[in-house]
Amino acid sequence: MVRLKNRAGTAEGPTEPAGDVATSRRIRVLHVLPAPNGTTQYVDHMIGGAPPEIQILTFSWFRAIFGVYDVLHVHWPEFLVRQRTPVGRFVKQVLSYALLLRLELTETPVVRTAHNIVPHESGGRLERRFLDALDRRTALWIRLNPTTPLPSGVRNATIPHGHYRSVFPPDPRTTPELGRLFQFGLIRRYKGIERLLEVFRASDDPAMRLTIAGKSQDAALAAHIAAVAAADDRVEARLEFVSDEVLAHEVRRAELVVLPYTQMHNSGAALLALSLDRPVLVPRTTATDALAREVGEGWVIMFDGDLQRGDLLRAMAVARLTLERGTRPHLADRDWELVGRRHAEAYHKVVPDVGRRQ
Numbered sequence: 486m487v488r489l490k491n492r493a494g495t496a497e498g499p500t501e502p503a504g505d506v507a508t509s510r511r512i513r514v515l516h517v518l519p520a521p522n523g524t525t526q527y528v529d530h531m532i533g534g535a536p537p538e539i540q541i542l543t544f545s546w547f548r549a550i551f552g553v554y555d556v557l558h559v560h561w562p563e564f565l566v567r568q569r570t571p572v573g574r575f576v577k578q579v580l581s582y583a584l585l586l587r588l589e590l591t592e593t594p595v596v597r598t599a600h601n602i603v604p605h606e607s608g609g610r611l612e613r614r615f616l617d618a619l620d621r622r623t624a625l626w627i628r629l630n631p632t633t634p635l636p637s638g639v640r641n642a643t644i645p646h647g648h649y650r651s652v653f654p655p656d657p658r659t660t661p662e663l664g665r666l667f668q669f670g671l672i673r674r675y676k677g678i679e680r681l682l683e684v685f686r687a688s689d690d691p692a693m694r695l696t697i698a699g700k701s702q703d704a705a706l707a708a709h710i711a712a713v714a715a716a717d718d719r720v721e722a723r724l725e726f727v728s729d730e731v732l733a734h735e736v737r738r739a740e741l742v743v744l745p746y747t748q749m750h751n752s753g754a755a756l757l758a759l760s761l762d763r764p765v766l767v768p769r770t771t772a773t774d775a776l777a778r779e780v781g782e783g784w785v786i787m788f789d790g791d792l793q794r795g796d797l798l799r800a801m802a803v804a805r806l807t808l809e810r811g812t813r814p815h816l817a818d819r820d821w822e823l824v825g826r827r828h829a830e831a832y833h834k835v836v837p838d839v840g841r842r843q
Contacts (some may be wrong), residue, residue, distance in 0.1 A: 512832045514596075515542040515554040517565065527560065527753070530647050534825030539832065546580050550587050555836050557588060558596045562619055566612050581615050585622065594624035594835040599633050602750050624835040627828075629751045632771040642831045646751060647821040649760035652729070659737040661763070661808055664692040664801070667739035669732060670754045672701035672710070672724065677745035679706070680792050682713045685720070687794045695743075696735060698723040736761045741804040745792040749773060759784060759814045764804040766796070780814035783807030 514535075518528040520543040532541045542554055549557070559565075565581050568574045588595060597619075626641040635641055668681060678697060685695050697720070701707035707724050714722035727735070736742060742758035742765045749755075750772050755765045759780055767773045769787035777785035786803050788796035 511538050511540060512556060512829075512836055513540045513542060513554040514556045514558050514832060515544065515549060515552065516558045517544050517549075517560055517562065519543060529652075530821050530824070531558075531828075533651075534647060534821035534828070536822075536825050536829050539825070539829050546584075549584050550580070554593070556594055556596055556832050558598070559619065559623075560598050561600060562597070562616055563612060566615050578611055578615070585615075585618055588622055595619065595622050596625050596627060596831060596835060597623045598627045598629070599635060600629065600751055602634060625831055627831060630772050630775055632775055633750065640834070642827065642834075644824055644827040644831070645819050646753065646756055647824040648816040648819040649757050650816065651821065653733045653757075653761055655762075656733070656737060659734055661740045662694070662738050663740065663805075664690065664694055665739045666693070666695045666741050666743050666797075666801075667698070667735055667763075668695070668743050668745075669698045669727075669735065672697070672699045672703065672706060674703060674706060675747050677747050677792060678710065681743060681745045682710065682720070684792050684794050684797055686713070686717055688797060691719070694719050694721070696721045696723065696739070698725075698727050698732070698735060700724065700726045732757075733761060736763050739763055740808065741766055741786075741801055743797070743800075745788070755785070756816075756819070759816065762808075762813050764800075764807050766800040766804075779818070780816065781812070783810070784814040 516528060516531055518526070518531065521529050521532065528543060535541050542548060542552070548554075565584070566574065566577050568577050587593070620636065624640065626635050626639050628635060628641060628643050629646045631643050633643075666685070668676075668678065670676065672678060681695075685693070697710060697714075701710070701724050710722045710724060714720040736758055740763075742754070742763050744752060744754055744758075744765055744767050746752070746768055749768050749770055752767070755767060755773075755776070758765045764784050764786060766786045766788065769789050773785060773787055777787065783803055784807060786800040788800070
């Protein structure tokens with residue numbers, strides 16, 4: 486894949502910022518994100534977009550509890566305590582409360598990105614208690630769009646999710662195929678894939694094609710998708726992880742990317758499709774309404790309530806007209822250098838005396 490240029494120091498290979506001023510203001514940020522693994526992940530953008538005065542560290546429990554850092558930046562905090570086995574959950578809960586104690590003793594500020602309004606899957610009582618305790622320690626909340634509800638009275642900043650244009654440069658050799666739809670990402674119940682399959686099969690147009698790609702977290706749902714694909718040769722199911730190159734190729738082959746989620750607030754999948762200049766069909770929410778206004782007419786097509794056959798056919802017609810115009814969605818406000826500078830400003834707000842602590 487094409488990797489973002491790393492301008493920031495990382496735990497695996499620190500880069501010294503140039504100049505005495507930058508060095509005196511250097512902030513070490515530990516993200517609750519795994520290290521890059523060669524695929525496109527949010528952590529790649531946090532590293533690649535960070536300006537020189539921000540040193541990015543990626544997560545390990547040892548580093549979180551015993552390491553040296555100025556800010557803990559939390560993403561999807563429920564995964565700090567979730568584990569499939571009872572023993573694994575117990576170990577994570579112990580580690581999580583040890584982390585809270587370390588933050589309290591060292592007075593380390595927490596920055597929290599609110600990727601979702603609530604976790605996609607609910608957790609238990611102990612998880613909720615931990616999340617409440619972490620919320621109380623959070624010095625600044627970052628929301629990805631201005632419609633995200635936050636706890637009353639908290640300090641916050643709005644920093645949009647960056648685009649993927651620098652990761653996936655244009656490929657004029659791959660053009661959209663008439664009637665081709667694409668749905669991708671981790672296969673989970675809330676993404677409305679069962680309803681999409683039902684609606685698609687109700688459209689008996691032989692020119693229509695639907696590809697679903699992604700690894701399933703639900704064996705029963707995966708079996709259902711595979712059964713539908715076996716019964717309808719217009720449906721292709723790739724129930725596995727696909728590489729970034731394959732993903733980009735499949736998005737570009739499609740006229741329309743269909744994301745019929747039962748809940749949608751922020752969607753990296755929608756931004757990836759828009760970055761590759763493909764329209765998306767999404768449920769109407771305050772967040773998707775705002776995204777539609779931002780990127781321009783015809784790129785974000787919305788439906789109300791449950792997805793219907795008419796929604797799919799209308800969206801395909803709109804997508805075709807949009808692609809024929811030959812323009813691109815407006816994503817200038819989501820450049821990752823700009824996103825990186827905004828994050829740096831947020832860190833300086835919670836660590837104002839960092840220069841005196843070097």
